[in-house]
Every structure is written in structure tokens, then in C-alpha cells.
Amino acid sequence: MQEIFEQLDFVENPMYESIINDLMEQQYSIVEGFFSEEEVLALRDSLLDKFEEDAFKKAAIGNRVNEIIEKSIRGDFILWLNENEANFAEKAFFNRINDMVSYLNKTCFMGILFKEFHYALYPKGTFYKRHLDTFQNDDRRKLSMVCYLNDEDWQPEYGGELVLYLNINGKEIPKTIYPLPGRMVIFESQILEHEVKPVEQKRMSITGWLKTR
Numbered sequence: 411m412q413e414i415f416e417q418l419d420f421v422e423n424p425m426y427e428s429i430i431n432d433l434m435e436q437q438y439s440i441v442e443g444f445f446s447e448e449e450v451l452a453l454r455d456s457l458l459d460k461f462e463e464d465a466f467k468k469a470a471i472g473n474r475v476n477e478i479i480e481k482s483i484r485g486d487f488i489l490w491l492n493e494n495e496a497n498f499a500e501k502a503f504f505n506r507i508n509d510m511v512s513y514l515n516k517t518c519f520m521g522i523l524f525k526e527f528h529y530a531l532y533p534k535g536t537f538y539k540r541h542l543d544t545f546q547n548d549d550r551r552k553l554s555m556v557c558y559l560n561d562e563d564w565q566p567e568y569g570g571e572l573v574l575y576l577n578i579n580g581k582e583i584p585k586t587i588y589p590l591p592g593r594m595v596i597f598e599s600q601i602l603e604h605e606v607k608p609v610e611q612k613r614m615s616i617t618g619w620l621k622t623r
Contacts, residue, residue, distance in 0.1 A: 426513045429596060438574055438597035440587060445506065445557065450592045452499035454559040457529045457614055465489050466531065485536025488528040491616070503616065511620060520622070522552060527618030532570060538606035540575070543599040543619065550621040551599035558589040559614040570613035575603045589613055
């Protein structure tokens with residue numbers, strides 16, 4: 411293994427290796443501390459500033475080509491991120507994501523060529539019903555990612571849990587994940603159905619996808 415890393419001219423990253431192992435074994439990974447507390451705070455402030463500027467729009471279902479706003483399915487507000495126009499906090503976010511993508515492509519030959527991310531804010535009482543992150547007219551999404559930007563005192567009773575529906579030995583097992591600040595969840599876009607439970611206090615995140623050709 412060491413010879414392979416020397417040939418590829420980079421150093422093994424324990425966090426990325428843990429993500430790779432999780433994806434191989436269980437199709438999802440929960441990562442604490444992917445971003446520092448300072449980075450999470452900066453991204454949270456950026457999200458709130460832009461939300462207050464009324465830059466967000468009501469989220470739709472479907473991809474950007476075939477969008478339909480359906481409040482009975484999802485209730486969040488989103489703002490797509492443009493890496494070329496990123497502020498300081500967003501540049502730090504994309505730098506870390508790009509570093510991970512480069513690692514995944516070099517070690518796992520995943521062929522990730524594109525990415526798309528947006529801020530997401532769920533007001534009280536909103537949710538996102540069970541779904542799969544792929545479309546009939548676009549199956550390029552490989553990995554789904556959610557980075558939570560909630561306040562430091564986030565409590566379980568605030569709701570907004572992410573539920574992944576796992577298939578273990580032919581039996582469906584729900585995996586509940588609380589949206590704690592700084593927590594990153596990565597999972598297989600075309601395999602794991604999931605939902606966001608109703609929120610009792612605004613829920614903030616950056617959500618996105620790593621995509622192949």
C-alpha cells in the first residue's frame with residue numbers, strides 16, 4: 411500500500427480512508443469534525459446573511475431541468491453555491507471538498523468530475539419525504555453529502571433528523587442521524603432512500619452531490 415501512495419505522490423489521509431471504508435461496508439459514512447468549528451460558524455453566518463437578503467428560493471423536486479415545487483413532499487429553501495463566486499467561508503468549503511474528491515479519484519478511481527452544492531434552510535414544520543437522489547433523466551449523482559450548520563446547542567427534540575433506509579440481509583433497517591453542527595453525512599446517491607423528519611426549529615445545512623460523467 412505504501413508503494414502505491416508513493417507512486418501517486420500523496421500521503422494517506424485517515425479521515426478519507428475511514429469514509430472510503432464506511433462506504434464500502436455500509437454505503438454511508440458519518441464524519442465528525444470534517445470542518446472546524448470556526449469554518450462551520452463562518453458557513454452558518456454566510457447562510458443566514460444570504461437568507462436574510464432574500465436570496466433563497468423555495469426548493470423543488472426533480473433536477474434543475476425539470477423542477478416542480480411540491481410542498482407536500484419538501485419544504486426547505488435553498489441557494490445554489492457557485493464556486494467561482496464563493497466568499498471566504500465558501501472557498502474554504504470547496505477547497506476541502508475538492509481535496510477529498512481528488513483523494514477519492516486517485517485511490518478508488520471513482521471518476522468524479524462534477525459537483526453541485528446548495529445551502530438549505532428548513533423552517534419550523536417543514537420536512538422532506540422519503541426519496542432517492544437520482545432522476546430518470548440524470549443518473550450522474552454518485553455520492554450525496556450533507557454538512558450540518560445548526561447552532562451549537564442543537565437538541566434532538568428540535569427534529570430534522572436524516573433517516574437512511576438501509577437494506578441489511580434483505581431487511582429494511584432505518585438509520586436515524588441527528589443534524590449536529592459540523593457533522594458530515596455521505597452516502598450512495600443511487601442506492602439509499604432517505605428522508606428529513608419535520609423540524610421544530612430552523613435546520614441549516616449545505617447539501618450536495620458528487621457526480622460522474
